[in-house]
Amino acid sequence: MSAVPQYITRSSVSDTAEYFRYPDEVREQFIATDDIEFRDGSRVTSLEVWDYLTQVGPVKYPNLYDNSSLYTGRLSHDVTFAFNLKNAYLSMTMHERMTKAKAQGRPIVFVQGGQSVDPYYAAGAVALRPASTGSWARGQREGLTRNQDELESRSDKQKAYNAISFEVCNSAGYEHIQEGNVPADMVAPYTALRCSDVSYGTEAHRHGPRAKEVKLLLVDYPLDHQRDKEWAIRYFADNLHRLTRSIDEQTGRKTTDDDLAREIKLHNEGRRLAIEIADLWWSADLAPTNGRDRRSLFLLGGMETHGDPVASLSLLREARRDIEKRVRQGHRTEGVLDNAARLFVCGSCVFPNDLRTEEAGGIIVGNDNHWSDITTLVNEDGDPYYELARAVLSYPYEQPLKERAGWTVDQIRKSRTDGVLFLYKWGCNTQSAIARLLVDEIKAQTGIPTIIIEDDMTRTQTEQLQNRVNSFIEMVS
């Protein structure tokens, strides 16, 4: 049996589980890093973050500290990367932070992931994508092991299946919002082609137990060359106006054009930082972080992960400096081979297990979902609603397939990808529909190998997926 690192302890709950601990030897270095600033003006110091992660977190959420490599959500072991710890802190404190925001009078709005959240925040709301909704709900359950947490989550999802359909992939947070686990005031996602279930899931809220309390609205995203059609941009801008007016009805204030313009500036900074980080990351000979941290870092540029764009910016600014330093110093990341097979993930909202991918000799260097929106900056001059509408309708992921493929090929080339995985979740109609088309076009343009895999998004039963990913790595290596 291999030696157990000192920061991994045996569980008192199960004799098979191992629990991760942040090692004391990095404490001093970490507590010297920046504070996290929040939207309400409050801040936490790195010392407070450290204490939370080492004292509070392990007691409240032992499931999150489960160190099994089978656990897709396992905490990253890159403990000298301050972003990693702060990102974990923001995830773990979702419940308490969102409860506080709600108490401060901020409407809680369910949104579609992978989209700009600028207008929601401009109107004073908190925008929660599906994963964040789940994170808030799960944060209310303390002391669970990973298996217990997984069972509870499956049980939650079953409520959506019962109320809507067993073919539901994304239930628009139905199970948490209608069961009252998450006190959402509105369900108001964009209807983008990315996920059709979100629109039908939103409709399903009309028959739920909290139907009268939760306001429903769809921000209608036109299709088919929408960015080239003036009338489509105007229509989407009208929908954005309707969105902010609806949130205003909750807050009792009036969102002005200046509010939106200010918010766009703030979110553009996040998007720019993420793009700069990606360019740095991809330029490095050696991967400056592991795949899990790369994904979290790039994703943060969308400002939608933690329900607080100011906190996200705080992390991004610091991470930008740290990544630049790592790239300059030729940092070697533990667990990642120097010559790892570089994979790019296309498709819907599922991902392989980064750790096991790295154990097999690969690393995921990029993805299209939750990235195309971030790479689309909003023009800061002119009518902010119109400019935001124009930008959102320009997301490469939502363009006609040849254009989407062209953008994806650009990302693949920038990231020096060796192979492309197209993943989609069981029941995902609109992304699965074009899986073959997209990879055929990518293959035609680049000649690099591709594979299409279906996944069921459970956190532990991933062998079917991982076996295929590992074989693919072996092939492209």
Next chain:
Amino acid sequence: MALNALELIYKRLRERPQELVEARANGAKVVGFQAYNLPEEVIYALGLIPVRLGSGGDGDLVEVGGRYISTKNCVYVRSTVGLFAENTDPYIVNSDIVAFDATCLQTFRTAEVVQYYFNREVIILGVPRNFYLQEAHTYFAAELRHFVSRLEAISGVTLTRERLADSIALYNGIRDAIVRIYPYQATKNPAISWEQVFDVIQAGYVLDRREYLGLLESLLAELVQQRGAPVIGGEDDEARIFISGSTIPPGDKKLISIMQELGGRIVGDDLWSGLIPYVDVQIEDATLEALASAYLNRTPHGALPYLELATDRRIKRLKELITTFKANGVIYHTLRYCDPYTFKAKETKDILEKEGIPLLELHTEYAGSDFEAIRTRVEAFVEMVKLRAESEEAA
């Protein structure tokens, strides 16, 4: 007594593929389409031949289509892609241009796949999800203008008010005739069955529309002559079944055959391959704006989400039609991965339960492997509906 017009419709259907070949040889252009909110009027008004594409019931086509689009798409979509891949269906072969609308997002994806793999000229009509808002009507009118401009370029004809007015009048006539024919199938000892009316409606997908109107008028005249005004009703112990849910396109006879075999009588539907597209179309003027609004103001397709249950016109229309046709049970037919209707199944069941109307959801696809499973469930449902009808009569 036989209905001559009905026989003629079946005959003309058999002759139609060859007619299209000849029309194209003489310079006519055929617009094959698959859509729910595409006003056919504009295609016809430009001198183009509209033909609705798509069929069901063939598991082989589903398998072939699934090689290009995903197995997680509904079987109708896969079957459609299969039709293009096989390229032997006369209506697919004879389509010069292929048009789709974005009502159902899977149909939108079908358009992309067809364009990419089968090198077809594809035109798409965008459809708003928030169809009930004024700004959505403005957007849809602009989309329709864009769509028409592309058809004008293909046909070499400009859409004038007169052309559009003539076409609208023709289609209004078709809609009116279908709405008047439809109740005859729901009467006691009907002269025409629901299955036959269903065939008549679907014949209109491909026949020349002016000839089709003539055939409908002849059929209606025969029905009036034989039966007078329709009086809806049947035997006391009848299982009068209403069909709702996902589309049942031409060729998909599985559920209909099972119903016939087991003595359940279909007396109504709100299918988009059945009655519903012909109901409540009020075009106020011969303009594209009026046409766009009229289509959006119809009973909505399930793929367009509506967020307020109390004012949902789809539910309201469903209840009205069930009452009108004196149905005492509903079979809610859903195709696997047809989210627009599958997601509403339980909700619809709960609503109708409060009205005392039983609903059976049948989740199926085009393979024959579930034939017996469906048969068993339909048999039990029909028996239950009959028993309820008998006991209500006795009470």
